Amino acid sequence: MVLNGIGGRTIAEAKASLTYNEALSWMAYVEQNGSLNWGLRIERGAALLATILNNVHGGKANFDDFLPKRGEPEEEVGASAQDLFALLQSVKR
Structure with missing residues (x-):
């Protein structure tokens, strides 16, 4: 596949032949259009799409709610003795 004259080359060869102006053009494209x-x-x-469908059907979800979490530590929720006792009381027969 030939793409802007770099088709068939290795990544190293394409990087070596990339001019400064071409690099600036690609940086501007990525900045305007997002990741490649x-x-x-x-x-x-x-x-x-999931956010739009959720909101159309009355949901309150945000765009970020549907994106995978990458490298973000999950919050640890600590439970006190009172919380545990309340939980046990709620399932009491």
Whole structure:
């Protein structure tokens, strides 16, 4: 596949032949249009669609609610003795 004259080359060869102006053009394109990674673009599109459908049907979800969490530590919720006792009381027969 030939794409802007770099088709058939290795990544190292393409990087070596990339001019400064071409690099600036690609940086401007990525800044305006987002990542070139197709997987991330598809995930964002699916999240957008899920958000729209959720909101149309009365939901209150945000766009970020439908994106996968990557590298973000999950919050640890600590339970006190009072919380545990209240939970046990709620399931009492």
